[in-house]
Amino acid sequence: MSRHRELETPRLRLRPLEMSDLDRIVEFMGEKDVTKFLLYFSYPLNSEQVAAWLKNVLEANPEYCAYWAITDIESGRLIGITSLTLDCHNRKGDIGYWLDKGHWGRGLMTESCWSVVHYGFDDLKLHRVEISHMIGNIGSQKVIEKLGFQLEGVTREAHYKDGRFMDVKIYGMLDVDFVRTKKRLGEID
Numbered sequence: 001m002s003r004h005r006e007l008e009t010p011r012l013r014l015r016p017l018e019m020s021d022l023d024r025i026v027e028f029m030g031e032k033d034v035t036k037f038l039l040y041f042s043y044p045l046n047s048e049q050v051a052a053w054l055k056n057v058l059e060a061n062p063e064y065c066a067y068w069a070i071t072d073i074e075s076g077r078l079i080g081i082t083s084l085t086l087d088c089h090n091r092k093g094d095i096g097y098w099l100d101k102g103h104w105g106r107g108l109m110t111e112s113c114w115s116v117v118h119y120g121f122d123d124l125k126l127h128r129v130e131i132s133h134m135i136g137n138i139g140s141q142k143v144i145e146k147l148g149f150q151l152e153g154v155t156r157e158a159h160y161k162d163g164r165f166m167d168v169k170i171y172g173m174l175d176v177d178f179v180r181t182k183k184r185l186g187e188i189d
């Protein structure tokens, strides 16, 4: 599979990550609340861990995952990261995301996530897209619910985070649900 394409929304451009993004990523991920519900990163942020993670991402096989830098379309500034982990055999993708705290609550991740959902179903012809979040991550839960993902269950104590096992809510959207959401959003008749 070739490199994943850039995505564009009214306010955002999602482009491939680059090694030169490292300092900016370390900067915004250093804010305590950004990593509060992330599985692989915690506060205080370990910048070597972020560098190793970014190197892995840049070397990853596009058949198994897509990562994008979420940038402000006007300024070009990196304000977040999103990913789509792929299971080609089952035509399934799993979305992850995190955003600079200074940009929360403006609907930006809903906008970004919807473009990734479109890419998954329209370009990659996925059958199913999943997202999950740790219990208590209300911002993420709202993004997921606004886009019409269905809650499919709670995996008990599935993620070990900062010394505690956390319950994780799992959501799914099938290609048929995607059509329903597009109708609801007025994208199709």
Ligand SMILES: CC(C)(COP(=O)(O)OP(=O)(O)OC[C@H]1O[C@@H](n2cnc3c(N)ncnc32)[C@H](O)[C@@H]1OP(=O)(O)O)[C@@H](O)C(=O)NCCC(=O)NCCS
Pocket (backbone or CB within 6 Å): 033, 034, 035, 036, 037, 038, 097, 098, 099, 100, 103, 104, 105, 106, 107, 108, 109, 110, 111, 132, 133, 134, 137, 138, 139, 140, 142, 143
């Ligand atoms: C989760 C996250 C990506 C949401 O991004 P965002 O751009 O702020 O999301 P949106 O603005 O599209 O939607 C969030 C909604 O949740 C609401 N919200 C956010 N935090 C909330 C809270 N603690 N309590 C109640 N509502 C909350 C917002 O007001 C908004 O609601 P609205 O659409 O009714 O106005 C962002 O908070 C973030 O990066 N968090 C840290 C990383 C993270 O947890 N990633 C997800 C891992 S599963």
